[in-house]
Amino acid sequence: MESFNHLYHTSRLIVKYWDNTLSEEESAELAAWVAASEDNRLLFDELSKEEVLKEEMVQMGKYHPQRAWDRIEGEVMVKRMIPWGRVAAAMALMILAIGAKWWYTSSMEPVAPVIVKAQQTKGKPVLVMGNGSEVVLSATDTLLTEQSGAKIRQQGNQLAYKETTGPLVYNTLQIPRGMDYRLTLSDGTEVWLNAESSLRFPVHFTGNSRQVYLTGEAYFAVAADAAKPFSVTAGQVAVTVLGTEFNIMAYENELAVQTALVSGSVRVNATVLQPGWVGITSNGNTTTQQMDIAALTGWKRGMFVFRNDDITTVLHQLERWYDVTAVYPKGKTSSQHFTGAIQRYDNIEKVLELLNQTGGANFKLNGRQINVAF
Template sequence: MTKDEFLALYEKCQTGKCTAEEIQRLDHYKDEFELKELPWLPEMGDRDEVRTELLNTLRSKITPKEKSSRKFPARWAIAASLLIFLSVGIVVLSDKEQKQVTVADHFARKAAVKTAITPGSNKAILILANGNMVDLDGSDKGLVSKQGAAEVRKLCNGKLVYNAESKAENDNQVAYNTIATPRGGQYQLTLADGTMVWLNAASSLKFPTTFTGKERLVELTGEAYFEVAKNKSMPFKVVANGVNVNVLGTHFNVMAYQDESVVKTTLLEGSVRLEKDEITAMLTPGEQGLIKQGGSAFKVREVKVDDIVAWKNGLFSFENENIRTIMRQVSRWYDVDIDYEGPLSKQNFGGSVSRFKDISYLLKTLELTGTVHFKVNGRRITVMP
């Protein structure tokens, strides 16, 4: 295989259209991978180490993982906020045990206690219309599921894509899927209409595999960023913790965690209308609409949108945030439990740091303020004055 043939085939794999034979060709070619004979400069690092890193990256993108008899790796910890959502009655039939179990039970049975605290990564489960669950972190690239008029594919970059071959004849034929991330997880998917969704940690999104009718309706728990495909004849609606976000085609972020006191919708592009019961509010780019849990009015304010969507771009970004708000984000992303000891400072914090830094770096940075200190015991962090 020539270099040009390899690049063309790899780009095809990125779209999810590679056949099994083509993936095998890519897998075979990786064994012939070598660095070009170019002048090697000292600042480029150790040649053998760079070659190994590039080779491992290539292999990770084109080599299907071995199938596992376990649907969920033991390294997944139980996500408490996720279990609230998952324990509402979804059931599956175990292959080995002739009884029904909830998804929460399934997590509890498979999860193991982790000791090392590591940053989050791309991992989620996909719950199909029939209740079957797919571990997206461990599943092979290519076709994941065929449901009615929709094919679900996992691309070489790990992204999940729904392709609708044709519209269902009536709403009764539309199947609903749910994608859910644990604490320490995030995921990206493209819905059947072309809308792109980035799902933050400890979040879930319920959506139809194809869109029919007068609107495109999805249900969110947690946090997600949306880039909605334009369709004037079929508005897009996000239902999140009692708030309806109505759009035609726009970019926005919704934060609706159960353990947060407010639901926040932040608009980057286009326009949205917020609704809750009889209350409404319109947003323009750069504005955020927020409403307290059980509140009776939206508050609209200007915000720094880059701070709001920093999580999508791999950053923690704090703008005048108190320590409890910050530690809730830390808990979700690093999958740790938080305790508080003694009276906490009322000082707020600002700044940004990579979400992929070791947690000790973030904690030490906060400690430099002299107003807060931390004690780490296993996967439990105690916050102290």
């Protein structure tokens, strides 16, 4: 069965086929995929019908395509239920391909950005432009223009930059508690930002490197470019890659910065990671450990995934997502650890109820405060 990465790649080839932008090499690759099986040929024939494409794009506009795909990915990677089946793979490919087409071709009218003061932006994502002005991002489809001329497309919880030229100008995307956000940089690199995170990045990359700065947590799917290494600075960590997928967790209230490698290869400071390994950086020192990468990236699929995590780690995640504060009993500690997966979009009371069933600690919500009893 096709892997997640191969399905994702094939969907992009199909979108290029629709747009008549396939290179000779890509055209041959897509033709080989179609010829590989009768299932592939039938699915491609269905996706090539104009009436099917239009109808599916209308339906796609009624929900968030990334959430749909993340849910499918989550079934396989987090819950580890069953291998890819023919029907599941076909459904996933349709969602990826039609979702991408819908995202890049749906009509949008330019809208003047709304400039607001910082104290008015609580609970909403904010884009800080090159001149320091702040734009509150909403669910309304908009087309923003940076002072450098860069075009920025906003749709739902997604922001995409188009490749441009001009002076080096940085933007900063700030994500509040209680939500996540998807960003496509000008080189095609995709970034998923977790709650209470921010990313500072150029509106387009110049020179022979691609440098961004992270606070909080983000998942990166880096567009390959051997001539321009991609690097992320997150606190005491500098991660350098050419093209790969990885997750960085660098919140200030955590004891260490964690860099989890999904595919490819990255260098964390002076330490090289291989897929399935995590670089743990504390006090300037980096150690490596094999860990459950699907668990560490569960947030990207709308899940809290705990693998023998201590109570502080668990509550930090709840604080960031539900915008609450945990209060611990004075003079008491707990050695309790948690393992399991909980839907992140459920009501917090339900999450606390599930945690209470594990025993050893009691969690009670009082307004915006979680009272913890051991």
